[in-house]
Amino acid sequence: MSVIRRCNLCLRRTAMTEDHLFPQGLAIPGQRRVTQILHQINPNYRGRQGTFLAQNGVKKATLCADCNNRVLGTELDPALISLYRAASAAMEHIRYPVAGGVIFEGVNLNRVARAVAGHLLALDDVPRATYRPDRRLRRFVLDRRSGLHPALRFHMWLYPFHKQGMFKDLNHFEFGAKFDPMWICAFKTYPLAFGFSTEVQNPTFRLPGSLDLTAHITADDEQLFHLRLMALPIVDSNWPFAPHPKGGIVTGMNSSITTEPYVRAKKSQARTAKDATCA
Numbered sequence: 485m486s487v488i489r490r491c492n493l494c495l496r497r498t499a500m501t502e503d504h505l506f507p508q509g510l511a512i513p514g515q516r517r518v519t520q521i522l523h524q525i526n527p528n529y530r531g532r533q534g535t536f537l538a539q540n541g542v543k544k545a546t547l548c549a550d551c552n553n554r555v556l557g558t559e560l561d562p563a564l565i566s567l568y569r570a571a572s573a574a575m576e577h578i579r580y581p582v583a584g585g586v587i588f589e590g591v592n593l594n595r596v597a598r599a600v601a602g603h604l605l606a607l608d609d610v611p612r613a614t615y616r617p618d619r620r621l622r623r624f625v626l627d628r629r630s631g632l633h634p635a636l637r638f639h640m641w642l643y644p645f646h647k648q649g650m651f652k653d654l655n656h657f658e659f660g661a662k663f664d665p666m667w668i669c670a671f672k673t674y675p676l677a678f679g680f681s682t683e684v685q686n687p688t689f690r691l692p693g694s695l696d697l698t699a700h701i702t703a704d705d706e707q708l709f710h711l712r713l714m715a716l717p718i719v720d721s722n723w724p725f726a727p728h729p730k731g732g733i734v735t736g737m738n739s740s741i742t743t744e745p746y747v748r749a750k751k752s753q754a755r756t757a758k759d760a761t762c763a
């Protein structure tokens with residue numbers, strides 16, 4: 485029996501189809517293989533436990549058949565799966581220390597990024613028609629000529645870990661730093677991770693090892709790229725699901741945290757702050 489509700493992606497009210505949060509066809513690493521790679525990278529590596537929302541095999545019924553089968557399944561996922569296959573094959577042969585990084589040829593970055601955005605949107609239990617980051621991601625996925633909204637950034641990094649994770653709407657901040665919180669969401673499954681974020685104002689959140697690919701996400705969904713991803717340093721396995729040691733994360737469906745007065749200000753001041761943020 486299928487549920488009738490609005491689709492997270494196209495917002496049409498129709499029957500939902502059940503699908504895997506991580507598309508089937510992405511490499512599922514063996515524990516042993518991952519451990520070998522981790523020891524090559526850093527013999528002293530001891531994995532820490534992070535917060536992972538989605539695990540392999542989790543299914544959700546948040547997309548309509550058209551978005552599931554045509555938009556993601558037929559148009560976008562093949563580019564993502566092909567990049568994952570290339571990356572997994574590269575990881576099989578990589579030997580550390582490695583010079584020059586890992587090169588992937590013929591990557592359709594536009595479709596890879598749109599596939600990731602589509603799967604992240606499928607994560608929400610309810611569609612959020614007016615939430616600004618979701619509106620921007622939906623448009624990016626559905627309109628192949630729109631390109632990525634200029635307020636958003638697209639990141640990719642090597643992720644040689646066996647835990648899969650997907651998380652939306654984390655707002656990172658550092659105590660005492662005069663930067664806006666950085667909104668970020670991430671899609672992580674061996675051996676690559678991707679993230680969408682707002683502008684990275686705070687240099688603390690510009691992680692060595694993470695590649696900002698925003699400039700290469702053009703509105704041309706046929707364009708192919710050669711990507712060179714440095715194999716070192718490896719980004720922390722918990723990024724961005726754990727806070728900076730001197731910071732924190734606020735989760736929630738809107739970034740209204742900045743509208744809450746830190747101390748009880750006069751009403752007129754509080755309202756000004758809120759209006760400014762919502763503008």
Ligand SMILES: [Zn+2]
Pocket residue numbers: 491492493494495496547548549550551552
């Ligand atoms: Zn749909």
